[in-house]
Amino acid sequence: MVGYAHTIGHERHRFDDLKQLLACASPRRSGDELAGIAAASDERRVAARMALAELPLATFLNEAVVPYESDDVTRLIVDGHDAAAFAPVAALTVGGFRDFLLSDAVDAAPLARLAPGVTPEMAAAVSKLMRNQDLVAVAAKCRVVTGFRTTIGLEGRLSSRLQPNHPTDDPTGVAASTLDGLLFGVGDAVIGVNPASDNLQSCTMLLEMLDAARTRFDIPTQSCVLVHVTTTLAAIERGAPVDLVFQSIAGTEAANAGFGVTLALLREAQEAALALKRFTVGDNVMYFETGQGSAFSADAHHGVDQQTIEARAYGVARLFRPLLVNTVVGFIGPEYLYDAKQIIRAGLEDHFCGKLLGLPMGVDVCYTNHAEADQDDMDSLMILLGTAGVNFVIAVPGADDVMLNYQSLSYHDVATLRRLLGRRPAPEFAAWLERMGILDGAGLLAPPGAGEQRLLGRSA
């Protein structure tokens, strides 16, 4: 039999191939509707899920959603599959896999052993059978720990990227936003700037400024200027203080080509950053950003639903043992994720799939002004992700990114989330915050004053 089918009552729902089955099983979202691949009715959506639940998980090892011959992401997924790691779930259906992941016997250790045996398409498939609470519950059992100058992802910790963007890359302006964030205990995942212009000169200037601040105050963290990988390579060549190599990546070879990257280029950049040996506690030197919809917007989705393509981007990421990976979930706009319901769901899916595949997953909890969402919705998503054990979130001053023109979390939100959930920053960074008088002994923000004086070098 070619294709897949499920009968409900008198209606037989047919699905031509695996990618159509996956697309129809996806929760409703504007990007799949725009691509013309979403289920035409709610019943058909559930029929697809019922068919998917009965599908043997091993099907994904035999049927590719993007052809092996024409796509290097498919090739790395297939060629890199670890059959031994897959063995414990090899006989399961996708539905059985969901039950397995939720079962009491499966906790952090078996999940970590399983990760190399799970393909991105398997992760995407099982996520489509999961409720939001399932995505939270299973992700919360996963533990992925990485390190550079801080150790990220430990139990009881919640890290954060400090994002001090400025519309013209003014160094005093970037420093001001950085200082403000440090005083909220933000920045243990990375201090990472999106520069207004992707050129070597401003990239080098910002790298030197951030590195000078880090060494002056002896801050145990890493910095990053989020430019194209080729610009970072040029900066390394010039002797600039590069901690992490950043790159946006996607789930098909064509979409990565749209970003101007190949796997070989990423490998070259990783080796260049490793050779600098600027790390102390761990040698994870890569930082990736992803987001549902980027492949379709590059016309490189091969008719595959946006959530499955997103999971394939994680297949790319895990080749490079990254320190940080985050989905920029609500940034792409309402034509891909229309409203808060879709953004929240996608954020939970991306975090779950990343964690299941063994990635140090963070999320930029965010939205644009033309999406049907607001800060209340971001509050909900951040608390859900905190509960799901997200490795890090991103924060900007007052939630307002004045360069990229969208809203993320605020520095305040990071402090609130840590307080609510009893989480602390990465241990090295937390110790520094306590030394500086920014956090008290209980891990809460100390009364304002002491930390500010020490950071600014001024007396009362």
Next chain:
Amino acid sequence: MSDPDLWARFRAATPARIALGRSGSALPTKAMLALQLAHARARDAVHAAIDFAALAAALAPLPVLRVDSAAGDRATYLRRPDLGRRLDARSRALLSQAGAAGCETVFVIADGLSAAAVARHALPTLRACIDLMAGRQIAPIILAGQARVAIGDEIGELLRARSCVVLIGERPGLSVADSLGLYVTWNPRPGRRDSERNCVSNVHDGGLSYGEAAGKVAWLLAEAARLGASGVRLKENAARAEVLVHDPER
């Protein structure tokens, strides 16, 4: 305690919402409401309708034609960028009748993602552009509802225009909700890629002035005519043009 002069200097160095204070770990009431107000204005800019009748009256005696995209309403427009790039059937018929003569340039005023930008800046920007186009053959001004930039491609083809300039409301940010962008396309026809256009963005009170924007558009149109193309090829020369535009000796 803290050094007020230093924070004043920091505040002057960035429009970011720094040094807001805190209530527990949350935003203090005043800062929280200020963020809500900025977001409310941005949303209003996205969802407000443009008064095209008033705009047409203000443009008189210039002839205008009123068209709509195939998106129909704002909710569809936001979900379906493809429909916002195409004309609806009525508009296509209207322009097919109007287009027989052909023209040099067609100017399109499109709502895009900010009605506020069009309401405040489209008219003076257009007038500044037309002032620099003396003697050129300009098509009737097209007023396009629920429209994206690429709608200019179909309009330009139907009117047999050699070039198209789309004035469109840009996606609002919290600090600026009324920024207008101008997109120049040589030989407009459906299927043009974004890399085949040039953009002059950030026309608003704190950004580019009407005169500066018009000057850049006039230069782009002249260069596009010379090269027989707009887009990436033209952009490579634009850096040199910037120097010319800002040269105080000229």
